[in-house]
Amino acid sequence: MKFRMAERSLFAILLRSPWWISLALAGVIALIARLALPAEMFWFGAMGGFPFLVIAVMAARRQMKEPSAARVQQTLEAAGAMSWRDFSAALEDGWLKQGFTVNRRHGRDAEGADFAIHKAGVTTLVSGKRWKAASLGVEPLRELKAAIDKAEASAGLFVALGDVTPQAAKFAKDNHIRVLQAPELVSLLRDTPLGTASRG
Structure with missing residues (x-):
């Protein structure tokens, strides 16, 4: 069984927070140990801050890989101006560079999903043709779910530049569909010059 950290646990919250917060907590614990404990017990007390130091390093590494706000905005604007041919x-x-096998779906197979991507024995159906929609509702996700069930795929992925309604977010979560938005979309496309990708 895989261990999954609760999204609302302290460690999970700190991983999503600026890295220096965890570092500051480690420093506070060390300071308290220095003031409250005898000198020979200082290191023992200071070790209580070690988990926060580890989280600070993990958060810093994760945040260094995340695209800047300017890069996100630039990429989203470029993607929004592209034709389906170029965007697809x-x-x-992007998926090929991440080690996926990519199959475009055609004809009746394209109903509800535009791609089937495969990696490590897992097949994910992807819907991306409505990426420019200002708001994502439930209906396109229902279509993707129907395609997933028909193909007996493992999961679904919906590419969206716009907002996601609360109903759509709940439907996606309940049906193992991930909505790919910024900055994940930017990370996927980071090594692909937008507008010049070749059709492999």
């Missing part, structure tokens, strides 16, 4: 080629290029 960019998506395909």
